Amino acid sequence: MNIEEVDERDSTWEQHDSIFRVYFAQGIDRAITTVDVSGATFSEVRRWAKEEASDDTIVAIALVSLDARGLKGLTWLLGMDPNDQPVADIEFRMLAEMIDEGPSR
Numbered sequence: 001m002n003i004e005e006v007d008e009r010d011s012t013w014e015q016h017d018s019i020f021r022v023y024f025a026q027g028i029d030r031a032i033t034t035v036d037v038s039g040a041t042f043s044e045v046r047r048w049a050k051e052e053a054s055d056d057t058i059v060a061i062a063l064v065s066l067d068a069r070g071l072k073g074l075t076w077l078l079g080m081d082p083n084d085q086p087v088a089d090i091e092f093r094m095l096a097e098m099i100d101e102g103p104s105r
Helices: 042-052 089-100
Strands: 019-026 031-038 057-066 072-078
Touching: 019 042, 042 057, 057 089, 072 089
Parallel strands: none
Antiparallel strands: 019 031, 019 057, 057 072
């Protein structure tokens, strides 16, 4: 983890109408159901996803945004794409957080 003190005035824009992508990976084969959620805070989406998930489901949540070319992309907020195999140390930690966040926890 890297921590750096910054000037809070260095950003040039803010966005309050976020879209969150929620991945539900169910069962041993991790069958994926994906939904986009808007009109909610991250905490509301996290709570809703946890309540919706069955006991054999893990949840991942990303922030959906567009890059300078107008192409859709994801910034992971909880976990990572359940279809991906972790390679880097941070990806293993992201996977562990996603599993630890499971519905019964």
